[in-house]
Amino acid sequence: xxxxxxETFAHVIFFIAALTSILAVLLICVFxxxxxxxxxxxxxxxxxxxxxxxxxxxxxxxxxxxxMIIGSIYITAGAIIVGVPIGILTAVFMACFCPKKIYGPxxxxxxxxxxxxxVVYGFFGLVVLVPFMRELFAKYExxxxxxxTASLLLGLMILPTIxxxxxxxxxxVPESYYEGALALGATHERSVFxxxxxAAKSGIMAGVILGIGRAIGETMAVIMVAGxxxxxxxxxxxxxxxxxSNIVIEMGYAADLHRQALIATGVVLFVFILIINLLFxxxxxxxxx
Amino acid sequence: xxNQKISKGKRGPLSWLLFIxxxxxxxxxxxxxxxxIVHILWNGIPHIKPSLFAWEYNSENVSLMPxxxxxxxxxxVTLIIAVPIGIGSAIYMVEYAKKGNKIVKVVRITAETxxxxxxxxxxxxxxxxxxxxxxxxxxxLSGALTLAIMILPLIMRTTEEALKSVPDSYREGxxxxxxxxxxxxxxxxxxxxxxxxxxxxxxxxxxxxxxxxALMYTAGTVTEVVSGKGLSWLMDSGxxxxxxxxxxxxxxxxxxxxxxxxxVLLVIVMIINWVSNRIAKKIAKx
Numbered sequence: 001x002x003x004x005x006x007e008t009f010a011h012v013i014f015f016i017a018a019l020t021s022i023l024a025v026l027l028i029c030v031f032x033x034x035x036x037x038x039x040x041x042x043x044x045x046x047x048x049x050x051x052x053x054x055x056x057x058x059x060x061x062x063x064x065x066x067x068m069i070i071g072s073i074y075i076t077a078g079a080i081i082v083g084v085p086i087g088i089l090t091a092v093f094m095a096c097f098c099p100k101k102i103y104g105p106x107x108x109x110x111x112x113x114x115x116x117x118x119v120v121y122g123f124f125g126l127v128v129l130v131p132f133m134r135e136l137f138a139k140y141e142x143x144x145x146x147x148x149t150a151s152l153l154l155g156l157m158i159l160p161t162i163x164x165x166x167x168x169x170x171x172x173v174p175e176s177y178y179e180g181a182l183a184l185g186a187t188h189e190r191s192v193f194x195x196x197x198x199a200a201k202s203g204i205m206a207g208v209i210l211g212i213g214r215a216i217g218e219t220m221a222v223i224m225v226a227g228x229x230x231x232x233x234x235x236x237x238x239x240x241x242x243x244x245s246n247i248v249i250e251m252g253y254a255a256d257l258h259r260q261a262l263i264a265t266g267v268v269l270f271v272f273i274l275i276i277n278l279l280f281x282x283x284x285x286x287x288x289x
Numbered sequence: 290x291x292n293q294k295i296s297k298g299k300r301g302p303l304s305w306l307l308f309i310x311x312x313x314x315x316x317x318x319x320x321x322x323x324x325x326i327v328h329i330l331w332n333g334i335p336h337i338k339p340s341l342f343a344w345e346y347n348s349e350n351v352s353l354m355p356x357x358x359x360x361x362x363x364x365x366v367t368l369i370i371a372v373p374i375g376i377g378s379a380i381y382m383v384e385y386a387k388k389g390n391k392i393v394k395v396v397r398i399t400a401e402t403x404x405x406x407x408x409x410x411x412x413x414x415x416x417x418x419x420x421x422x423x424x425x426x427x428x429x430l431s432g433a434l435t436l437a438i439m440i441l442p443l444i445m446r447t448t449e450e451a452l453k454s455v456p457d458s459y460r461e462g463x464x465x466x467x468x469x470x471x472x473x474x475x476x477x478x479x480x481x482x483x484x485x486x487x488x489x490x491x492x493x494x495x496x497x498x499x500x501x502x503a504l505m506y507t508a509g510t511v512t513e514v515v516s517g518k519g520l521s522w523l524m525d526s527g528x529x530x531x532x533x534x535x536x537x538x539x540x541x542x543x544x545x546x547x548x549x550x551x552x553v554l555l556v557i558v559m560i561i562n563w564v565s566n567r568i569a570k571k572i573a574k575x
Contacts, residue, residue, distance in 0.1 A: 003469055006469070006471060007469055007470055007471055010470070010471040010474075011385060011470075013377060014377050014378070014380050014381035014384075014385055015381055015385070016377075017373070017374050017375075017376075017377025017378040017380075017381060018377070018378040018381035018382060018386075018392065018393075018396050019392075019396075020374050020378060020441065021378065021396055021399045021400045021403055021441055021442065021445065022395055022396060022399045024399070024403060024438045024441065025399040025402055025403060027414070027418060028406070028410070028411075028414045028438075031414055031417045031418050031422070032410070032413065032414060032417070035417050085314070086314045086317055086318060087318075088314075089310055089311050089313075089314030089315070090314050090315050090317075090318045092311050092314075093311045093312070093314065093315035094315075097308075097311055097312070097315075098315075106319065108562065108563075108566055109319055109322055110318075111562050111566070112322065112326075112558070112559065112562050113318075113322050115495050115499070115558045115561065115562050116325070116499070116555065116558055117498065117499025117500075117501070117531050117534075117554055117558065118499065118501065118502075119499070119501050119531050119532075119534045119535045119538070119554070120329070120499075120534070120551050120554055120555060121325075122535070122538070123329075123534065123538045123547060123551055124325050124328065124329065124551075126538060127332075127538075127544065127548075128328060156321055159318055159321075163318070187299065187300050187301070187304040188304075189300065189303075189304040189305075189307040189308050189311075190303070190304055190307075192307075193307050210405075213405050213407075216407070217406075217407020217408070217409070217410070218407070219407065219408065219409045219501075219502040220501045220502055220531075220535055223539075224535075224538065224539065244407065244409045244502070247409055247412075247413065248409060248412075248502060248505065251413075251416075251505075251506055252505075252506075263413060263417070266409070266410055266413040269407070269409070269410060270406070270410050273405055273406060273407060273410070274402070276405065277401065277402055277405040280401075280405070281398070281401055
């Protein structure tokens with residue numbers, strides 16, 4: 001093979017490889033929407049999104065996913081309340097307060113937190129958190145598997161994401177900000193919280209949004225601790241079903257319109273995620289600028 | 290932050306409060322992790338017994354061995370698919386594309402999108418595309434293809450970073466000696482980038498091993514090792530270790546075995562993290 005032919009051939013091969021991810025996103029969009037939209041049409045987009053009753057086996061069956069949308073929002077909001085303050089403060093600790101000697105092991109611990117599979121988290125929630133919450137909130141008729149249990153567990157699961165992104169955002173703030181505040185007589189804590197952290201604001205927000213994406217998309221751990229009742233809850237001690245769990249629990253035996261409605265549930269989840277991704281990349285662009 | 294001792298102001302009540310908040314948050318984070326790990330190891334290690342590693346699964350021994358072997362196989366197949374594509378894509382982005390290339394921008398955006406998609410959506414897509422449309426059925430191949438798309442952005446990003454960190458003088462030296470572009474990439478640039486690429490691959494292995502939702506409706510949940518003559522085992526269905534763990538804990542009859550399985554998963558993840566850490570440190574030293 002001539003040198004020139006070889007060069008061109010390699011160029012083309014690498015180019016095709018680069019196109020793979022574009023192709024993958026296109027395929028995912030096409031197949032999800034093509035399989036989900038017919039069900040939305042048949043059920044009616046409005047009654048699908050705002051219907052409060054999910055009863056695929058009744059006749060006539062009703063496919064309203066509002067309880068699942070609300071479930072996902074409740075649990076994600078709970079995870080944010082638990083995970084975001086702790087995550088950001090831990091990131092501040094890692095970037096500004098951590099003694100050098102123990103930084104290595106602690107960083108490895110954060111990585112490990114990120115690497116633990118969601119089933120293991122779910123199992124831990126099932127055997128530790130669920131009985132604990134049942135005892136603790138017995139007077140509220142908490143059955144253990146509830147919104148609050150799932151929020152706690154998810155809050156723990158999104159910690160490494162928030163800590164990782166926020167820490168690098170804080171570290172990217174020029175040293176002079178910190179030193180300037182110190183020179184004006186501020187304490188270490190005041191300098192960090194009133195000059196460095198505000199300067200890292202948009203990076204920290206990006207970390208939080210990424211964490212929200214993780215929380216909405218989490219499936220296995222949530223199934224194991226959230227109770228999975230497909231109804232709109234009226235207290236945080238009740239069980240709830242998320243969009244993700246709805247798909248996993250029923251896809252195994254669903255057929256026809258029921259199956260399509262589950263795929264349509266996936267489409268709704270996918271759209272949520274796309275919006276979150278968009279927010280994330282807008283924030284990231286702003287950081288780079 | 291540096292540890293330079295610039296004379297700091299005296300701590301008032303607010304500073305103390307902030308200090309305490311930071312310390313408490315860090316304490317919560319690390320003690321939660323510690324508690325989780327100790328709890329699983331403490332309750333799991335006593336239940337690790339030979340029957341758990343029997344070659345054949347039955348409802349008596351709930352052996353994890355078949356699932357472990359399936360996990361290994363699916364990991365290898367996934368990497369065989371995703372690693373060359375991921376590296377090739379990164380090579381195009383770093384070595385070929387000119388600055389401001391539109392395609393590079395689009396590839397970046399799609400890779401970012403892919404890395405944000407939750408695993409259950411990958412599972413749905415794999416079911417619709419590989420299992421149903423391409424008629425691969427519930428099989429190891431369907432599972433591996435689905436996972437390959439899932440880990441592609443990870444491989445791309447880490448490889449890209451590794452390639453970018455190879456100094457331009459390497460390339461110039463190679464061109465100067467008369468080598469072509471392909472030769473320079475394969476002989477000079479890639480070897481220098483191997484550690485970075487490797488750490489990405491290892492992170493990807495971690496994701497594959499822990500994955501459940503993307504595999505339930507693509508690779509299936511059969512308890513046996515995939516089998517078949519020649520390459521037909523690729524078309525056989527089998528569960529991986531993470532799904533096995535889910536099945537055990539949701540059935541509720543085998544809590545002890547579920548603990549033991551959790552230990553095995555946890556140990557695999559710890560080894561993976563340790564190795565990737567070691568490699569990362571090596572890169573930092575060079």
